[in-house]
Amino acid sequence: MGIHEFATWQIQCAVEQSGSEHPILAKKPLLTVAVPVFNELATLLEIHKRILSVPLDLEILYVDDGSTDGSREVLMEQIAGTDARVRVVLHDVNQGKGAAIMTAIEHAAGELFIVQDADLEYEPLDYVRLVEVFNKPAVQVVYGSRFLKRRHPENMKLTNWLANRILTITTNVLVPGAGISDEATCYKVFRTQMLKLVPLHARRFDFCPEITMKVLRRGHAIHEVPISYSARTEAQGKKIKWTDAFDAFSALLRYRFSRDY
Numbered sequence: 001m002g003i004h005e006f007a008t009w010q011i012q013c014a015v016e017q018s019g020s021e022h023p024i025l026a027k028k029p030l031l032t033v034a035v036p037v038f039n040e041l042a043t044l045l046e047i048h049k050r051i052l053s054v055p056l057d058l059e060i061l062y063v064d065d066g067s068t069d070g071s072r073e074v075l076m077e078q079i080a081g082t083d084a085r086v087r088v089v090l091h092d093v094n095q096g097k098g099a100a101i102m103t104a105i106e107h108a109a110g111e112l113f114i115v116q117d118a119d120l121e122y123e124p125l126d127y128v129r130l131v132e133v134f135n136k137p138a139v140q141v142v143y144g145s146r147f148l149k150r151r152h153p154e155n156m157k158l159t160n161w162l163a164n165r166i167l168t169i170t171t172n173v174l175v176p177g178a179g180i181s182d183e184a185t186c187y188k189v190f191r192t193q194m195l196k197l198v199p200l201h202a203r204r205f206d207f208c209p210e211i212t213m214k215v216l217r218r219g220h221a222i223h224e225v226p227i228s229y230s231a232r233t234e235a236q237g238k239k240i241k242w243t244d245a246f247d248a249f250s251a252l253l254r255y256r257f258s259r260d261y
């Protein structure tokens, strides 16, 4: 089966799956791990191994966002089909991290949903503590905070640290009572059923501010758990730049007052 036939097959499976039933697994997984992938050849197999080692009932949903460095081939040849928990969806052209997450939300079949970058900045074993918070039925949203273990996370550039502080403070000012310590964290966990109801538009790095504002405006508290984090450098493939914070900042304002939420 070629890459495109495989992609069509995957999408057919997703269309045929009624409601939120999983197309392969017999029972609904606890956690959908959504992995947006754009040119992450150096870390893809290692992050895959680390995700597989998490002692939770997972489904792992890779969305290749038009990679051209061989990540797509690794996904197809060395990851897809090797484990019933794994599904791969392909974007023909690069659309942005937010777009890749939105594709994952459409396909997600788990009770809970988390975003996992295809790099090694975060520690997948932290899912366990994040998921535990959902033992309380009223909890809808849990963020892993990089700033609760240490004030300045490992290897985080000063400009990025400052951008993170500004985005978090802005959120807390725009939504009094939000009380969060890390708005832009990748480890955002939601009840999937609730997440699928949120109207989302962001295609790029504005996914974080959009979802943060919208869940808060929908009246959900954001609970937090301390997590490990070690930033990668641009040379190691980090793509977000501190200038992306301008977009994130204006997205926070826009989605604080948008009509739909």
Ligand SMILES: Nc1nc2c(ncn2[C@@H]2O[C@H](COP(=O)(O)OP(=O)(O)O)[C@@H](O)[C@H]2O)c(=O)[nH]1
Pocket (backbone or CB within 6 Å): 035, 036, 037, 038, 039, 040, 065, 094, 095, 096, 097, 098, 100, 116, 117, 118, 119, 121, 186, 237, 238, 239, 240
């Ligand atoms: N930068 C970027 N990342 C993308 C895109 N599509 C998917 N991704 C993935 O989204 C994540 C972005 O990670 P990174 O550059 O480290 O930014 P971070 O959000 O600061 O961790 C990686 O897993 C990328 O492979 C895209 O169009 N641009």
Ligand SMILES: [Mg+2]
Pocket (backbone or CB within 6 Å): 117, 118, 119, 121, 186
């Ligand atoms: Mg990352």
